[in-house]
Amino acid sequence: SSELTQDPAVSVALGQTVRITCQGDSLRSYYASWYQQKPGQAPVLVIYGKNNRPSGIPDRFSGSSSGNTASLTITGAQAEDEADYYCNSRDSSGNHAVFGGGTKLTVL
């Protein structure tokens, strides 16, 4: 079982704001990173660290963290944001990486 827990599915109306969350004890010590994966494609890193976006990632994607919960927020969701989103961090020992189970985002 994953040490990071995500809601299996979330939906958002076009243009609205959505928050996808990830819970785990190790998130008290380590920041989460977030990945977007569309069908048949490799994952793409969208957020890492406190709130860092790799080059090319729109600024509507942002990250935050509080206690044992990390969040990915999409402000003004677009149709192209419909995808699976995975959180990722280290386990409590720091020696291993772990992924959350993934959240399927539907843009209505």
Place this chain on the structure above:
Amino acid sequence: QVQLQQWGAGLLKPSETLSLTCAVYGGSFSGYYWSWIRQPPGKGLEWIGEINHSGSTNYNPSLKSRVTISVDTSKNQFSLKLSSVTAADTAVYYCARAITSVAWYYYGMDVWGQGTTVTVSS
């Protein structure tokens, strides 16, 4: 622009050893951790393990007894071997570059290979 290109056998029989290689083009090999991740059909991502340019490795505890990750710095390549495969090892396998701060304070995989579909079937 760093690119990862991976290759290896796509069809294996039970008990055989999976072998994949990932080549790094267009960037430094040192200063990063180089990772393997897999995704069974219709399921989520699973971290397999990682290696740095010095050969220091970390493995998923659930796979550790069967996994070996190695590095060839002369070729800017790293490789995955997974022994005694079963149908449960059927998945798309990805290689990726991991960026991290000291002590993993922040961590993320910012460059990914194209993925290799590996099927285990008798």
